[in-house]
Amino acid sequence: MVAEQNVLTVNIVTPDGLVYDHHASLVVVKTTTGDMGIMANHEPVVAPLVIGEVRVRRVDSPGHENMIAVNGGFMEMSNNVCSIVADSAERARDIDLTRAEAARKRAERRIEDAKSHRDQDELQRAQVALQRAINRIHVRKSGLGG
Structure with a gap:
């Protein structure tokens, strides 16, 4: 075929x-x-x-x-x-936008805390968490039919 x-x-x-x-x-x-x-x-x-x-x-x-x-x-x-x-x-279609936004805010707070405590390991983990949250938000908003 x-x-x-x-x-x-x-x-x-x-x-x-x-x-x-x-x-x-x-x-x-x-x-x-x-x-x-x-x-x-x-x-x-x-x-x-x-x-x-x-x-x-x-x-x-x-x-x-x-x-x-x-x-x-x-x-x-x-x-x-x-x-x-x-x-x-x-x-x-399966991404909960409210949860993703809350995860983004948590990650941003963790980044600020890690910077103030000069904790590089925590800073890296928080930055990855922020990337994941932003990706989920972007996908949810861009692909609502997904």
């Missing part, structure tokens, strides 16, 4: 199980070296991911992208299957 040649399967897995599994024409991930777009028949590749959104253009919903907040991990593309293994991942 000609149409099947332009389709890839995208699945996202966390330690809690499968978060996402759909057929797509395009997936865009944020790697340690920048954004990477993957389409069907892409050469095999493995790439480390950073905190950011994964955008998936599904074949069953042209013109619409699902957005998933991912907190690091890695992506492997092989045989028209794009597998993402992440510490955590949430679809835009």
Whole structure:
């Protein structure tokens, strides 16, 4: 079938199980070296991911992208299957915006406390927590249909 040649399967897995599994024409991930777009028949590749959104253009919903907040991990593309293994991942529709905003505020307070106490380890942890919260907020606001 000609149409099947332009389709890839995208699945996202966390330690809690499968978060996402759909057929797509395009997936865009944020790697340690920048954004990477993957389409069907892409050469095999493995790439480390950073905190950011994964955008998936599904074949069953042209013109619409699902957005998933991912907190690091890695992506492997092989045989028209794009597998993402992440510490955590949430679809835009599943993100509680109130909780994400509260997490952002907590992280900002932790950053200020760590700076005042000159605690570099806590500062780094708080900065990562802030990145995760901002990513979740961005994904929720950008991908409400996700």
